[in-house]
Amino acid sequence: MPAEVLDARDIARALTRISHEILERNKGAGDLVLLGIPRRGVPLAHRIADRISAVEEYDVPVGSLDITMYRDDLRMKPARTLLPTEIPAGGIDGKVVVLVDDVLFSGRTIRAALDALSDVGRPRAVQLAVLVDRGHRELPIRADFVGKNLPTSLAERVSVRLAELEDDGSVDSVAIGVPAPATKGESA
Amino acid sequence: MKRHLLSAADLTRDDAELVLTTAAELRSLADRPIKKLPALRGRTVVNLFFEDSTRTRISFEAAAKRLSADVINFAAKGSSLSKGESLKDTALTLEAMGADAVVIRHSASGAPHRLAHSGWVRSSVVNAGDGTHEHPTQALLDAFTLWRHLGDSKPGGLEGRRVAIVGDVLHSRVARSNALLLQTLGAEVTLVGPPTLLPVGVENWGAETSYDLDAVLPKVDAVMMLRVQRERMQGGFFPTPREYSRRYGLDGRRMATLQDHTIVMHPGPMVRGMEITADVADSSRSVIVEQVTNGVAVRMAVLYLLLGGSESESNE
Amino acid sequence: MTSTTYLLKNARILGGEPTDILIEGGVVAGIEPPGGLEARFARTSTSGGEGAEVIEADGLIALPGLVDLHTHLREPGREDAETVETGTRAAALGGFTAVHAMANTDPVADTAGVVEQVWRLGREAGYCDVYPIGAVTVGLKGERLAELGAMADSAARVRVFSDDGHCVSDPLLMRRALEYVKAFDGVVAQHAQDPRLTEGAQMNESELSGRLGLAGWPAVAEEAIIARDCLLTAHVGSRLHVCHVSTAGSVEIVRDAKRKGWNVTAEACPHHLLLTDELAATYDPIYKVNPPLRSAADVEALRAGLADGTIDIVATDHAPHPHEDKDCEWAAAAFGMLGLETALSIVQHTMVDTGLLDWAGVAERMSYAPARIGRVADHGQPIEVGAPANIVLHDPAATRTIDAAESASLSRNTPYAGMELPGRIEATFLRGRPTVLDGKLWGGTA
Numbered sequence: 001m002p003a004e005v006l007d008a009r010d011i012a013r014a015l016t017r018i019s020h021e022i023l024e025r026n027k028g029a030g031d032l033v034l035l036g037i038p039r040r041g042v043p044l045a046h047r048i049a050d051r052i053s054a055v056e057e058y059d060v061p062v063g064s065l066d067i068t069m070y071r072d073d074l075r076m077k078p079a080r081t082l083l084p085t086e087i088p089a090g091g092i093d094g095k096v097v098v099l100v101d102d103v104l105f106s107g108r109t110i111r112a113a114l115d116a117l118s119d120v121g122r123p124r125a126v127q128l129a130v131l132v133d134r135g136h137r138e139l140p141i142r143a144d145f146v147g148k149n150l151p152t153s154l155a156e157r158v159s160v161r162l163a164e165l166e167d168d169g170s171v172d173s174v175a176i177g178v179p180a181p182a183t184k185g186e187s188a
Numbered sequence: 189m190k191r192h193l194l195s196a197a198d199l200t201r202d203d204a205e206l207v208l209t210t211a212a213e214l215r216s217l218a219d220r221p222i223k224k225l226p227a228l229r230g231r232t233v234v235n236l237f238f239e240d241s242t243r244t245r246i247s248f249e250a251a252a253k254r255l256s257a258d259v260i261n262f263a264a265k266g267s268s269l270s271k272g273e274s275l276k277d278t279a280l281t282l283e284a285m286g287a288d289a290v291v292i293r294h295s296a297s298g299a300p301h302r303l304a305h306s307g308w309v310r311s312s313v314v315n316a317g318d319g320t321h322e323h324p325t326q327a328l329l330d331a332f333t334l335w336r337h338l339g340d341s342k343p344g345g346l347e348g349r350r351v352a353i354v355g356d357v358l359h360s361r362v363a364r365s366n367a368l369l370l371q372t373l374g375a376e377v378t379l380v381g382p383p384t385l386l387p388v389g390v391e392n393w394g395a396e397t398s399y400d401l402d403a404v405l406p407k408v409d410a411v412m413m414l415r416v417q418r419e420r421m422q423g424g425f426f427p428t429p430r431e432y433s434r435r436y437g438l439d440g441r442r443m444a445t446l447q448d449h450t451i452v453m454h455p456g457p458m459v460r461g462m463e464i465t466a467d468v469a470d471s472s473r474s475v476i477v478e479q480v481t482n483g484v485a486v487r488m489a490v491l492y493l494l495l496g497g498s499e500s501e502s503n504e
Numbered sequence: 505m506t507s508t509t510y511l512l513k514n515a516r517i518l519g520g521e522p523t524d525i526l527i528e529g530g531v532v533a534g535i536e537p538p539g540g541l542e543a544r545f546a547r548t549s550t551s552g553g554e555g556a557e558v559i560e561a562d563g564l565i566a567l568p569g570l571v572d573l574h575t576h577l578r579e580p581g582r583e584d585a586e587t588v589e590t591g592t593r594a595a596a597l598g599g600f601t602a603v604h605a606m607a608n609t610d611p612v613a614d615t616a617g618v619v620e621q622v623w624r625l626g627r628e629a630g631y632c633d634v635y636p637i638g639a640v641t642v643g644l645k646g647e648r649l650a651e652l653g654a655m656a657d658s659a660a661r662v663r664v665f666s667d668d669g670h671c672v673s674d675p676l677l678m679r680r681a682l683e684y685v686k687a688f689d690g691v692v693a694q695h696a697q698d699p700r701l702t703e704g705a706q707m708n709e710s711e712l713s714g715r716l717g718l719a720g721w722p723a724v725a726e727e728a729i730i731a732r733d734c735l736l737t738a739h740v741g742s743r744l745h746v747c748h749v750s751t752a753g754s755v756e757i758v759r760d761a762k763r764k765g766w767n768v769t770a771e772a773c774p775h776h777l778l779l780t781d782e783l784a785a786t787y788d789p790i791y792k793v794n795p796p797l798r799s800a801a802d803v804e805a806l807r808a809g810l811a812d813g814t815i816d817i818v819a820t821d822h823a824p825h826p827h828e829d830k831d832c833e834w835a836a837a838a839f840g841m842l843g844l845e846t847a848l849s850i851v852q853h854t855m856v857d858t859g860l861l862d863w864a865g866v867a868e869r870m871s872y873a874p875a876r877i878g879r880v881a882d883h884g885q886p887i888e889v890g891a892p893a894n895i896v897l898h899d900p901a902a903t904r905t906i907d908a909a910e911s912a913s914l915s916r917n918t919p920y921a922g923m924e925l926p927g928r929i930e931a932t933f934l935r936g937r938p939t940v941l942d943g944k945l946w947g948g949t950a
Contacts, residue, residue, distance in 0.1 A: 274836075275832055294833065295835075297716060297717035297718050298787030298833060299787075299833040301786070302787055302788075305786075306831070321716060387713075388709050388711065389714045389715075390711075393711075393715075
């Protein structure tokens with residue numbers, strides 16, 4: 001049984017802090033575009049956007065960026081289902097794009113996201129916000145905004161549950177454990 | 189998905205809806221500055237066309253290139269039927285070039301099956317139209333177009349929708365593939381044409397059949413007009429082109445009997461004035477140009493789903 | 505010429521009680537209950553001198569040597585597909601002692617010269633007697649009669665005439681052919697296929713042909729010609745033989761003609777007794793044949809017709825084709841399949857093991873009747889003392905898995921590859937001389 005390391009309130013607090021850090025770092029929300037990486041990065045991006053709007057009284061454009069076709073392990077499994085890419089109407093050229101994901105691990109997902117982004121446009125800057133950084137980077141990538149640094153072993157799995165994506169009415173949580181076979185709702 | 193796409197019957201409902209949802213994502217690529225994805229980088233797609241079809245070839249070529257695949261066009265007009273190089277030798281040549289997928293158009297029904305199942309090549313085989321048999325990617329793009337207009341682009345969206353397929357069903361690979369695929373997706377299909385152009389045993393295809401276009405038109409959500417090939421006009425299947433268009437052509441008067449939401453489709457190339465009049469083809473109901481656009485997205489989806497992942501775990 | 509004497513011990517003639525059969529001097533010299541003949545040869549159980557070579561035939565069925573009325577030997581012209589030598593080897597292995605070689609060679613067997621050439625090649629090969637069939641029309645073109653009389657009078661003594669592969673579709677020409685062959689007791693073997701109704705046809709016309717997009721071959725294209733030819737035969741008082749009947753409707757028409765007393769005979773091919781058009785769904789041209797494989801209902805009707813005698817004979821339509829003519833797309837492939845080496849097994853499987861026919865019935869359908877129709881005197885005789893020793897020993901209890909590579913034919917286009925079939929030919933005797941022993945070819949020219 002995985003052990004819960006963040007509960008719903010912890011997650012809410014972390015996202016609130018990240019939202020403030022994004023505003024501080026960028027001196028306001030003027031050029032910001034938030035792009036969540038499906039699946040779990042997308043609701044997180046929306047939550048951060050909501051918090052920023054509440055502070056700034058300005059609607060930050062939010063979208064999603066699917067990285068499936070840019071994965072470096074595309075050939076290692078049967079063809080994966082594509083997930084939505086939605087670029088906000090204003091585009092990303094000259095904007096500050098904040099990529100949002102749930103867990104930062106090897107860094108390969110973010111590498112793919114940077115490639116995907118360059119095919120969509122040319123942002124002025126790209127920043128990265130993650131709910132959890134579990135370490136074990138395999139590429140020279142770091143997050144600008146981190147909800148929680150979580151030391152893990154490679155054998156462990158970090159499970160992020162977000163209410164928006166769960167059918168069973170469960171609440172937000174981040175748990176850590178060593179389950180045998182991978183099951184739905186887990187992220188590495 | 190199976191390893192090859194030879195017939196629309198190869199697709200389960202889940203497979204078909206996966207192609208449609210994937211195509212929906214890929215269609216948005218057309219609106220981006222860089223219309224290219226890296227998914228098939230390093231893969232080679234061969235367009236093996238034993239029959240002229242610039243439209244289909246270009247559509248597959250664009251699809252493969254937008255997925256970053258290398259594309260080799262192999263126009264082998266003439267085919268073994270007229271004692272050119274045999275299909276087998278052509279296939280062995282392609283195999284030696286390291287093709288990952290062969291997109292084949294051939295005048296002989298079943299040629300893609302032979303290519304896929306004779307041990308000549310290891311690559312995935314995509315049927316781009318074989319004789320009077322099937323044309324599954326055309327059916328997928330037709331289904332995709334219907335699904336956007338009538339199905340709200342949602343899984344199950346074509347359930348109970350009524351589609352009439354009108355004309356030379358006997359010789360039409362488009363009709364065969366559509367009859368299979370649209371029924372797989374839950375639509376109700378009516379095949380309409382003169383008795384001489386409906387195949388023997390068509391009553392067992394699961395679709396309705398009718399000889400009376402006027403009776404069918406008011407009931408359907410979409411009308412798909414089939415091309416009447418010039419050589420059929422001489423074949424004694426109907427007395428004269430004039431009589432054919434009078435009985436089975438879609439003109440402005442007939443279009444007026446359609447429901448407001450009903451769309452008009454045609455796989456192209458059209459014979460204007462024969463099976464469809466210009467005012468219908470150019471009307472607001474016509475989605476004929478959109479079908480072409482959707483063709484690229486659907487073929488990208490097919491190529492991605494066949495080639496995008498590993499080979500080892502896909503099943504035969 | 506001194507030939508070996510053979511004693512077949514405990515053979516069951518036409519599936520009857522175990523019997524000893526003595527073969528001497530090319531004829532059946534004695535038939536006695538087990539042990540009855542042994543006294544005369546007690547001195548030896550191996551070959552040599554005065555003794556007889558003893559063949560233990562326990563459990564084996566003795567049948568008269570099989571006669572095929574419909575074989576394509578391809579020589580002259582397509583020696584890459586088959587020669588008279590290789591084709592007759594395959595025939596011997598299949599239990600045949602006589603085959604009729606179809607006329608569609610290159611040059612066409614439409615003159616005395618060509619039929620005599622084929623006849624001579626058969627004699628030289630020595631595995632099986634070869635009776636050439638003469639073409640009905642010059643070059644099989646269906647335009648004017650070939651020199652039927654010259655072929656009849658030649659050394660080959662042709663009695664069967666056929667444009668097989670092509671239908672003599674012109675009704676007047678067919679009438680004339682039927683009339684003309686009366687002069688020498690000939691028979692016209694018609695390939696019943698209306699050409700207009702089968703333009704470009706690829707497979708049986710059915711729901712499946714519609715689905716597969718392969719041009720359909722309607723049953724009526726065969727039946728309409730058979731009906732017409734039966735009427736013509738009755739009108740001119742001649743003999744008609746209908747090649748490879750493939751549909752239930754054809755069986756019905758032939759049955760009706762026979763009921764009226766018309767001189768009509770018919771054949772069915774082994775593949776039409778077993779295989780159905782469903783196999784076309786593979787698009788593998790190994791199943792492409794003319795006439796096409798039909799429905800399961802047609803197969804049933806053919807079996808019933810063969811059982812009740814409406815269909816007189818089984819004929820193989822053995823049609824060898826080189827590999828490249830089958831290793832291609834369906835529409836480009838040649839029509840036809842091998843049949844000689846598997847015919848008796850298919851007949852056992854479809855007719856005997858199903859209870860539709862006993863072994864006497866098999867002898868009638870595969871030996872007596874085809875010899876009668878072809879007017880072949882030395883074949884198709886019951887196994888009796890004094891008859892030419894044309895005998896097959898068949899093991900009905902054996903099973904074998906068909907391996908195309910093992911065929912004695914030059915070609916490999918058998919549709920039965922990988923199939924397990926009952927029965928095995930243990931020995932074939934042609935005029936007292938073994939052409940097959942222990943299931944293997946034995947010697948050639950006598």
